[in-house]
Amino acid sequence: MSHPATAVASTDAPSRSAEPRLVARIRDDAEAIDVAHKLAAELAREASERDRERRLPWAELERYVRSGLWGITVPKEYGGAGVSNVTLAQVTAIIAEADGSLGQIPQNHFYAVEIIRVNGSEAQKRFYFDRVLQGDRFGNALAEIGTKNSAERKTRLTKDDTEDGAGYRINGRKFYATGALYANWVPTSAIGDDGVQQLALVPRDAAGLTIVDDWSGFGQRTTGSGSAIFDNVRVPADAVLGFQASFDRPTTVGPLAQILHAAIDLGIARAAYNDLIRFVSTRSRPWIDSGVERAGDDPLTIREVGDLTVQLHAAEALVDRAGLKVDLAAANPTADTVAAASIAVAESRVLTNNVSLAAGSKLFELAGTQSTLAENNLDRHWRNARTHTLHDPVRWKYHAIGNYYLNDKKPPRHGAI
Template sequence: MTSLQQPAAASVAIIRDDAEALDVARRIAELFKPGAAERDRERRLPHEELEAFSRSGLWGIGVPREFGGAGVSRVTLARVIAIISAADASLGQIPQNHFYALEVLRVNGTPEQQRRLFAAALAGQRFGNALAEIGTRTANDRTTKLVKDGAGYRIQGRKFYCTGALYAHRVPTLAVAEDGHQYLAFAERNAPGLTVIDDWSGFGQRTTGSGSVVFDNVPVAAEDLVSFQASFERPTTVGPFAQILHAAIDAGIARAAYEDALEFVRSRSRPWIDSGVEKASDDPLTIQEFGRLAIRLHAAEAILDRAGRLLDAATAAPDAETVAAASLGVAEARALTTEVSLAAGSKLFELAGTRASLAEHNLDRHWRNARVHTLHDPVRWKYHAVGNYYLNDQLPPRRGTI
């Protein structure tokens, strides 16, 4: 049995506070990091690692304290995701929609739904997602139907970009009821008619399982429906909450690329012939570029923390002003983490040299992961939202894509 393997009956840890969450994240990241390059190269799905990840208790840290969880701050949650993403960016992304579903449940669920589904998360159930669709006019259009069937409902449709569904116990699904209202249906993964297809072929984030889910009249109980639409009909944290997790993933990718660049230049790279030095790490122009990259990375990590603090304030007292402040703060973090993750992944090769491009190192995974993940929503619209607020006093739109 390896250090990641667990007995079938192993219990799920309950993490009690922010400090413990960060400590556990650092320890488990050390287990994930050594095999990350190989998993990416071979597209080996991380079932074993994911089981250890969820049993560590980290998947329960978003459960509020009144329901038995740690209820960690948004600052801490973002840091946890960044730590895991620095070790393995795919493992960092897989629980993103799990935490998103918990946030929708916290904001819109009934007390009974919260009690039952939060308890399931603490017991080790993983929630995936089936939100997005392809082939629609815009990314926000949905055609998946929720149809009344006796005391319950049935889901009919097809989804894509379903990160986490392949590994999930439940698949929270965005479906449109006959009256046009949008619900998040916490469908059982093994429900009849629900098929998860491992057809994700992106060149980055290769082991996230972000493929298709097909719903062929899948039954779902009425008590497993939580309003999704209501998340955006009033000021709530659901939109910026989703976005800060994406920013954290990118921050982790940037950190991984930066640290691999440092290690490679110190141990393997040769100095440029005109530098007049014996070691690549003494090349003055290389030193300068590492300084530039370090400053950008530290700025991105700092603004991610700032966004978390703004989101914590909005969580404690949600209104138009606090939610807008959180949305703008998170948009700023998304802008910087997007750019530094791409820059770090590219700068790695510029500074480390041709040898770093050899397939045996698989260092290109950092840029590939950043390029694919940052396509989630365009950073140019982050700048627009921020600029439009400061220049024209226009509040950002309430949706999950700012």
């Protein structure tokens, strides 16, 4: 059994799509945090230039993968570190602080790993987790445009059994395919003949799959969140697993997806906050009525920085709290624990949404006109935050939170709570 354009890898698992890289093997949570900090220092150096020039981060992504960080959620029993969701969120925020786009690119990779953990067969887990530990990365082909809402799918998965074995054909078009451009595998959501949504793990080089680099968003410029076109793409049956099943029963797939979004916003907020502090401390001038010599001594500026600092630290605390709730739900996935995790993550997303936008805006308000000069490229923080926070509307998170506490209503189970 094999993919059309690849060789057979084993008798009981889908075939491999790339040669192994020399990838570090991270052992535990503490090592993951340490590696993330060291890597972030490297990734931050040319982050502004990459954004300004829309220079795709191929080399940076390779260093990121080789660091071992893309494998940290593989469970321990399959050779990974099996880090907590608290640690996963912290690692994501650390990288997103260095570069908002690089922080977002593996979001769907970790999402795919979680779906495999929750819904995959034993053979799928053994095969794909091994590939991740050897350096393969997942992208995504989930969302579509031109549908009546963000959950509707038109892409179809049609049964196609041949003499080579059981399989399917995929036809459709996706957008917001973050990471697919850089991926070895493109997890693709499609509706089967029975009307149920499935996830097909498609090799990036599969015949009939075209990835188009047509992402033109003003923020998150180098995420590669463009189009994926499927023209009669064939996948073997054992490369398909349940997707809708992730939400038909209580699982942590939705909360995990959302805490990663919160962590990305948190990292972007930290980057804007740090640039605000640096600029005001070293380059800004005090307002003429303040009576002080330094912008950093302006009492009204001090007050605004204090307020923003409280917002940032509160967001950090809620992300950590949400990670603990997701960990509890992962260990014991029930309707109650998953609902509690979803609500905790929604609370963290409210604050990270708000502080990322506030930090990107306050930077200019407090730093002054000099900070808007193009050579500084400080607008990338607000552009990144504004683009990423549109993933799903924060106004509905307020509704889910209020309904949970006031009316004891559990939130709907999908990837956008």
